[in-house]
Amino acid sequence: MLKEYETRTKEKGALATNDEDRKALAFAEQMVNRLGIRPTFNGRKYLVHAVLYGIKDPAVLDVLTKELYPKVARQHATSAQCVERSIRHAIAQAWGSPNGIADSWCEIFAPFGAFSPDMRPTTGEVITMLTMLYRNAQG
Secondary structure (H helix, E strand, O other): OHHHHHHHHHHHOOOOOOHHHHHHHHHHHHHHHHOOOOOOOHHHHHHHHHHHHHHHOHHHHHOHHHHHHHHHHHHHOOOHHHHHHHHHHHHHHHHOOOOOHHHHHHHHOHHHOOOOOOOOOOHHHHHHHHHHHHHHHHO
């Protein structure tokens, strides 16, 4: 899957160009899989790219609508509104899954304490928490 991703990104301006980026990409893909976000959603690839941008430059996490969503949108030739809406939809579908996905979300995001299975996280919260999980895992 990583090889397929690298081939596709070479055509669009590669995100995963070195070992550190490849490691971050693998982490983002793995976490999105654990969250139960299906590959059929465009929001999944947008979320992975948003997390990668957040890992590369944490400052973009403070300005999601002004910088992060437009960056992802340019990568995929779409609008920032479409990126945000697609990520939100993918999160909502995974959260509402009858397979107990909300419980696994709580397990994944447990280090952040104030996470409740009763309230679905926002797109910004998910991107930020995934980015922070990667940074914590790296030491």
